[in-house]
Amino acid sequence: MAKTGIALILALSVVVVPAGSALSEIKSGSEFLSPELRRQQADETRNPAFFWVEQGRELFSRRPAPDAQACIACHVDPQQKLRGAATRYPQVDAATGKLLNLEGRIEQCRVERQKQPAFGYESPELLSMTAYLASLSRGLPMQVKTDGAANPFFEAGRAFFERRQGQLNLSCQQCHDGLVGQKLRGDTISHGAGTGYPAYRLEWNDVGSLHRRLRACSLGVRATQFDYGSAEYLALELYLAGRAKGLPVETPGLRR
Ligand code: HEC
Ligand code: HEC
Known part of the structure; x- marks a missing residue:
């Protein structure tokens, strides 16, 4: 009896494994x-979106106003330091308890740290900046x-x-x-x-x-x-x- 019970549990766990791995099969x-x-x-010369990535890279290094800091002034070496950041978004902002996606985090820095008006969702600037920062995590x-x-x-x-x-x-x-x-x-x-x-x-x-x-x-x-x-x-x-x-x-x- 006990043996049958164990066999049943084993059989069930065999069924459970493929069901569990179905999620990891997401492509x-x-x-x-x-x-x-x-x-x-995959081809940087034929994927038009790389143009936005390039725009984002430039925007990241540019001062938005003579008295304002460029993003890169605080985020030196973004290729290294911000590589992987996009893999952790959306995330809960510890200070406010709000859920922020990468766009939201960029806007937060833009307003609170760079002291500039928000780019606005779906603006070419925010799309470029998001595409650039996310591209730093490509493959991760x-x-x-x-x-x-x-x-x-x-x-x-x-x-x-x-x-x-x-x-x-x-x-x-x-x-x-x-x-x-x-x-x-x-x-x-x-x-x-x-x-x-x-x-x-x-x-x-x-x-x-x-x-x-x-x-x-x-x-x-x-x-x-x-x-x-x-x-x-x-x-x-x-x-x-x-x-x-x-x-x-x-x-x-x-x-x-
Ligand atoms: C009637 C079927 C249908 C329903 C319902 C539907 N979608 Fe889609 N969705 C599509 C099709 C078709 C595409 C384009 C092909 C693709 O990438 O899957 C798409 C694309 C997407 C993509 C982009 C995938 C990529 O890599 O480009 C996401 C994300 C997505 N859907 C999420 C959702 C979410 C979330 C919902 C519910 C609010 C939803 N969809 C409802 C059919 C549907
Ligand atoms: C005055 C300095 C300063 C400026 C200017 C600034 N940031 Fe930030 N940024 C920070 C600090 C500090 C953090 C929080 C670091 C931490 O706690 O992980 C941060 C966090 C971030 C994060 C999240 C990184 C992660 O690992 O989750 C992103 C993305 C980001 N900034 C993008 C930008 C962009 C884009 C700009 C320009 C529009 C910008 N920042 C301008 C100081 C700055």
Whole structure:
């Protein structure tokens, strides 16, 4: 009897292992691109998003006003010191308890430390700066915190991800877990990892943030589009980043 019990537990744990590893099998968005687009993404001379990275690099070194400090004045040697920073965002700001993504952290430094007006979400400046700083973490695995103070945000993001919404009554999960690999309007549905953002999207003819992509998905199911930088999308971003733990940062991405 005891033996059967143990055998059953072993059998169950065998079943549990592949289920548990399903999460670690999440693949980056670029794996679902055509081989040509994937090659183009990796090629600095053919991926237009590298232009934004370059702009961000310049902006980082430039004084915004004669009496203001450049970012680089405080952040010397960004290639070394800020490499890896993007892998830890979104994160809870210890001082305010707010969830900040990389955009939010940049704006905080811009306003509080550089004493300049915020760039504004989706402005070319913030997109460039975010693309530049994220590109410094290219190839490094995502490692956001999802426990402790971050946990309520992570769980709110999960609830959002799993909730059916919009006129089409579809959850994010139904597409980005259930229909991965299926075609939808010329795209192949990915896991929605978000590790390539800000990304250049051919449909936009522009670089856009992850929140712009989320707004496109919300619109796709005729659901509420939340604001750029909204609490809802920040929590969702943390959940996506938590799911994508271990996947390398690929910013700047290139998408259809
Ligand atoms: C009807 C199916 C559908 C639903 C529902 C949906 N999406 Fe998407 N989503 C897509 C398609 C198609 C794309 C473009 C192909 C791809 O990258 O998956 C996409 C792209 C994305 C991407 C960009 C991935 C990349 O690497 O470029 C993210 C992130 C994402 N979705 C998140 C979400 C979230 C979060 C929700 C819920 C609010 C959601 N999606 C709802 C179909 C859907
Ligand atoms: C007056 C000095 C100063 C200026 C100017 C400044 N920062 Fe900061 N920045 C800091 C300090 C201090 C921190 C917090 C360091 C810490 O505690 O990790 C920080 C943190 C950051 C972080 C988070 C790093 C991490 O590892 O999480 C980013 C990203 C950042 N700054 C970007 C910028 C950008 C972009 C600019 C220009 C728009 C800028 N900073 C201007 C001092 C400055």
